[in-house]
Amino acid sequence: MQSNEKTVLVTRPAHQSDHLCGLLTAAGFTPIRYPTIAIQAVENTAHISNTLYQHSNYDYLIFISANAVIQADRLIDHQWQKTPSGMIAIGPKTADTLDQLGLKPAITAAKPFNSERLLTQLPSDLKQKKGLIIKGKGGRTLLAEQLQKRGMTVDTLDVYQRTLPNNYKTSRIKKPAYITITSQLALDNLFLIPPRPIGELKQQCTFVVFSERLARYASSLDCQHLLISHGASDKGLVSAISQDKKR
Template sequence: MKGWRLLLTRPTDESAALAAVLNEHGVFSSSLPLLEIEALPVSGAQRAMILDLDLYCAVIVVSKPAARLGMDLLDQYWPQRPIQRWFSVGAATAQILSDYGLDVSAPQEGDDSEALLELPQLREAIARPDARVLIMRGEGGRELLAERLHEQGASVDYLELYRRGLPQYGAAALPQRIAAERLNGLVVSSGQGFSHLHQLAGTAWPELARLPLFVPSPRVADMARAAGAQKVVDCRGASAVALLTALREHPVPVL
């Protein structure tokens, strides 16, 4: 894997953790966070969802920010944890929930919506006539989960806990960073992350679109290809393990 020089675009703390793992495997990385997490105020309707949490047969938490903010709400309204099945898309999110003493399940292979939907534990949890599922997330995203759960007869509510903003950068910050660090690969962890990458690239996008782009799911891969990205690699997950596996399977480009 030596020879890869990657641009990381996750929030600052997550990029730092990923960079440390990559460095252990001889992969150089440079961080330009393209997602800034802003917690949303809790509305009356959202508060009601939290207070009625025990009425849901399953709670799905789709990201680490959603897990952290969701656990803050549990601390406020549920000093004794409600008894139900909890699910997460990735192992890191599952660890946050597990640390709070929750019964959580996550896919062992492929940390994306498709893998989660295949979990026997989730299918068992919603195998009832009145199944209700709560999805903790940021603004928008993970629509596939709700669609598939509806198809299986469950009703779905969203508890939106944060929005993802684009940090302020100069117009040429992205291409300048890639040129200065001689980067030969781009990494995004979500559809919103790719949208911000595309936006920040501006007129430099046709050139940057030639670089290998590592994405976490088929949905984001489709977004990237539709925008003109030429070398999209679906890692089937946003974890460090998923990225490292993809790096091993793809040759370092000759630029």
């Protein structure tokens, strides 16, 4: 089957795909919703609830994603008391989610909205400071390691986990022109789900990824056609596709 140059496979979790799909539609593309990750809340243990309820003891609260904000808010039953002046968001989507809860971030990581960029926005000396990184299970450890090297006492708290969608065994897709990839796990799971030969996707589709790091990883999996987003955002993904010279 010939791929349609206007079709874009959107692998974001189902509850987070509306914005990207809307932007794609407005730009003249046909989005195909195909979540490769499902977000599941973790069990609210005594350790998790105690840590969250004692959030005012930290100098910095660092939210890695919008999902981290949503799940932490649920686990704390929306009972945010005195929040630290050093509330931090990795990227604008996370910052917007905090704003919706009345939790104004003091620092939002600038483009390309990742840990490396955030580290350039923080002091080099963080001795006597205490930080809590709120995130999902797994993922990179670079931020915590680098903050510890600067003298910060760092705790991490996993408030959600990423899994395969429940219907992945019965899912079917038609070959798209583009596939948006916003995390390494999204790409790994994509190759677990489709019934069509994986090699066909790798050779014939263009993978639109959030960063150079993700591009290198996709290349290591033999993905042949790669586009790097103009910033780790939905607008950046759409901009990269719209300006693709191969179209």
